[in-house]
Amino acid sequence: MPYPFALPTTSHLTFQTHLTSLTHPSLPATVTTARNSVRAALKTHKRLLSASQSANLPHILTVLSEYTPYLLALDAGLSGKPVCGEDIDITLLKEVEVEWRPSLLASPLPGRQAPRVKGKGLDYEIYNTLHTLSAVHALLARSSLLRLYVPSSSPTNTAPTPDARTAAIQNATKHLLTAHSIHTHLLHLTHTSADGPPSFPKEAVDIHFSTQSCLAELSLAEATLLFVLKDDAYPALLQQSRDKNDREWMVKAPDIPRVRAHLFARLSLGAAEHAGRAAAAGQGGFAEGGGGGNRGLAKDLVGYCEDLKRVSRAKACRFLGVDAEASGKTGEGIAWLRAGMTELGMEIQKNGEEKMSLGKLKSSWVEKRADRKMEKGKTAEWGADAGKTEEGRVLEWLERKWTKQNDTMNVQIVPDHAALVASMMPSGREAFGSNLSVWTPTLLGEDALARIRAPVDIDQGLREEQSSGDEVDSDAEEDRKARRAPAGISLGMRGECEGDAYY
Numbered sequence: 044m045p046y047p048f049a050l051p052t053t054s055h056l057t058f059q060t061h062l063t064s065l066t067h068p069s070l071p072a073t074v075t076t077a078r079n080s081v082r083a084a085l086k087t088h089k090r091l092l093s094a095s096q097s098a099n100l101p102h103i104l105t106v107l108s109e110y111t112p113y114l115l116a117l118d119a120g121l122s123g124k125p126v127c128g129e130d131i132d133i134t135l136l137k138e139v140e141v142e143w144r145p146s147l148l149a150s151p152l153p154g155r156q157a158p159r160v161k162g163k164g165l166d167y168e169i170y171n172t173l174h175t176l177s178a179v180h181a182l183l184a185r186s187s188l189l190r191l192y193v194p195s196s197s198p199t200n201t202a203p204t205p206d207a208r209t210a211a212i213q214n215a216t217k218h219l220l221t222a223h224s225i226h227t228h229l230l231h232l233t234h235t236s237a238d239g240p241p242s243f244p245k246e247a248v249d250i251h252f253s254t255q256s257c258l259a260e261l262s263l264a265e266a267t268l269l270f271v272l273k274d275d276a277y278p279a280l281l282q283q284s285r286d287k288n289d290r291e292w293m294v295k296a297p298d299i300p301r302v303r304a305h306l307f308a309r310l311s312l313g314a315a316e317h318a319g320r321a322a323a324a325g326q327g328g329f330a331e332g333g334g335g336g337n338r339g340l341a342k343d344l345v346g347y348c349e350d351l352k353r354v355s356r357a358k359a360c361r362f363l364g365v366d367a368e369a370s371g372k373t374g375e376g377i378a379w380l381r382a383g384m385t386e387l388g389m390e391i392q393k394n395g396e397e398k399m400s401l402g403k404l405k406s407s408w409v410e411k412r413a414d415r416k417m418e419k420g421k422t423a424e425w426g427a428d429a430g431k432t433e434e435g436r437v438l439e440w441l442e443r444k445w446t447k448q449n450d451t452m453n454v455q456i457v458p459d460h461a462a463l464v465a466s467m468m469p470s471g472r473e474a475f476g477s478n479l480s481v482w483t484p485t486l487l488g489e490d491a492l493a494r495i496r497a498p499v500d501i502d503q504g505l506r507e508e509q510s511s512g513d514e515v516d517s518d519a520e521e522d523r524k525a526r527r528a529p530a531g532i533s534l535g536m537r538g539e540c541e542g543d544a545y546y
Contacts, residue, residue, distance in 0.1 A: 044426045045185045045219060045265045046347050048178040050103070051171065051249065052085050054142035054159060061139045062117060066132040069495040074117060077110040085175070097186040100179055107176045112487045114172060118165055126487055138163050143171040145249045146178070149341045157246075166241040170229060170250040177225035181262060184218035185426065187211045188269075192282065212273045219266040220475070224482035226259035248339045257324035257340075261348055264317035267474040268355060268430075271307045271314075277361075277437045304366035305469070308359040313471035315355035322348035343427075350429035357383035357434050360464070361441070373445055374455030375463070380442040382460035387435050 056078060058071040084106045088099050119126050120133030142159040150157055162171075191203055191211055203211065233240050233252055240252070248254050272278065325345040364379030381391050449455055487495075 044188070044268070044351070044430045045181050045215075046261065046344065047185065047427055048181055049146040050085055050088055050178055050182075051146045051175055052089055052144045052159070053082055053171070055079075055082065056139070056141045056168070058117070058139075061135070061137055062121075063134050063136060064120065064132055065134070066130065067120075067492070067495040068499050069497050070113070070116065070120075070131065070133075072499055073495050074110075074113040077106070077113050080106045081110050081172075097182075097189070100183050100186060104176075104179050104183065107172065107179065108485065111172060111176065112485050112491070114165075114169060115484050116487050118169060121165065127489060127492060129492055139165050139168060141168055143167075143247065143249075145247055147254060147341050147344055148246060148248050148339050160244050160246045162244055162247055164241065166236075167243060167247070167250075170232075170241070170243070171247075173225055173229055174249050174255075177222040177258070177262075180218040180222040180225070184215035184222070184265075187215040187218070188426075191279075208279065209273060212269050216266050216269045216273075219262050219269065220479065221482065223259055223262040223266065224480055226255050226262065227479075228482045228484075229255045230259060246339060253324050253327055254340060257321045257344070257348065260317045260321035260324060261351070263475075263479075264314045264321060264351055264355065267310060267314035267317065268351075268358070270474040271310050271358070274303075275307070277441070278433055281433075281437055281440055304362040304369070306472070308362035308366070309469050309472035310474050311355045311359035311362060311471075312469065313473050315352045315359065316471045318348050318352035318355055322352060347427070347429050350431055353386050353388075354430045354434050357386040357438065359383075359468075360386065361434070361438055363467075363469075364441070364445075368445060372455070373449045373453045374457045377442060377445050377449060377457045378460040378463050380438050380445065381457075382464045383438045384435070384442065385460065387431055387438070389435055389439070 056075070058075045058078075062071045064070045081103075084099075084103045088096055088103060091099055116126050116131060117133060120131035121135065123130075125131075140161060140163050142161045144159040145157055148157040148160075162168075188211060191208055229250070230252065233255075243250055322345055325340050325348055360379045360383030364376040364383070366376075367373075367379060368376035384391055449457070
């Protein structure tokens with residue numbers, strides 16, 4: 044958690060061949076320069092190792108933030124809207140055509156990336172750019188949380204202090220809420236467009252209405268769970284107990300502060316409702332430009348939304364169990380824990396049994412393997428299960444602890460957890476309510492407008508055209524080879540097969 048997005052890549056685009064401006068002659072060339080920086084940054088990010096990509100995210104955020112105001116200035120000029128009180132006259136020479144590689148399109152073959160999709164119109168460029176910006180914010184939130192889960196035995200990390208943990212969670216929440224506001228802004232653009240909803244290619248699933256609805260709900264569900272995580276001591280306590288280098292237990296017992304358990308349970312159920320709506324939007328269809336159902340959306344994303352719903356409900360059951368145990372109802376608390384384990388599909392040992400089933404043995408082996416990957420800095424797969432492993436560990440640890448206490452001291456009857464959920468599960472509650480901020484795009488200031496009123500530098504334009512003409516589009520070359528090479532063949536043998544007429 045959050046979802047591990049892959050950033051898209053895009054083809055080269057020269058705005059001077061599509062647009063011209065009498066009032067601001069340098070605007071098309073300036074937008075082209077800013078876009079080239081975005082394209083280069085995305086290509087570089089794609090080729091980095093997964094361990095190095097997190098450090099590159101702030102640079103991508105910077106170039107996207109610099110490019111977006113110029114791109115929106117072009118759109119305002121074409122729409123006849125002023126920018127900073129100044130009219131920009133834009134003349135369309137020919138329709139903009141550009142290619143973007145969708146990152147959420149289901150690949151026809153495992154391990155093969157989806158081809159780039161060509162779209163027409165400036166809206167296609169705007170929607171893809173803003174979607175990429177929201178994905179960067181989600182990845183920055185993921186990077187901020189990752190520091191809390193890397194074991195302190197790693198030479199590059201130490202155990203975070205409570206203040207550092209709170210700051211990391213708050214920073215991640217801020218990025219997720221920004222991503223949510225961008226998705227909501229794109230949905231608003233779709234509804235309020237003067238020319239009606241924009242028509243995009245069916246394969247460009249990243250920017251379709253149903254996908255943006257899914258991502259808006261998903262980011263809000265993740266931010267709601269982080270609002271709960273900030274005051275949830277149990278995941279941090281379990282992480283500390285599994286740290287081989289931790290010695291704090293020698294000094295004092297771990298602190299488990301009393302939490303507002305019932306409130307957190309309702310907030311977790313609110314997150315489950317958002318995750319459920321995200322899964323429904325991902326699975327549902329859309330009628331956009333004559334398109335059919337959203338069958339091309341990656342199954343990983345839909346499965347992640349469904350897992351996040353289960354994790355949120357399991358977390359709510361745990362908080363209700365904590366509330367019951369604090370009131371002296373240990374038996375009811377154990378039942379709530381078992382209800383949470385059932386939500387996650389975990390096996391429940393009854394009557395104090397300690398049998399090691401094959402499924403439990405496999406789960407233990409997978410968890411240890413994931414821990415070793417985290418220690419080695421291989422974090423690409425972290426959180427892909429929406430936190431099921433972490434929540435399952437907490438539930439299992441509490442259930443084992445409370446069952447032992449109940450068997451030796453309290454001896455309370457443990458009620459049926461299914462009946463408990465059916466009769467006593469509360470309703471969900473929103474964490475942010477009406478406090479969600481609306482994303483407002485940054486517009487060009489007076490200084491930037493003054494610079495683009497200058498005439499075009501002809502020599503610079505010729506150099507840019509020469510460099511773009513000499514540039515080898517490696518992404519297009521990869522697509523060409525991927526289409527010509529047979530499925531399953533190794534990279535080293537592609538050249539041999541390209542000359543074989545049989546293939």
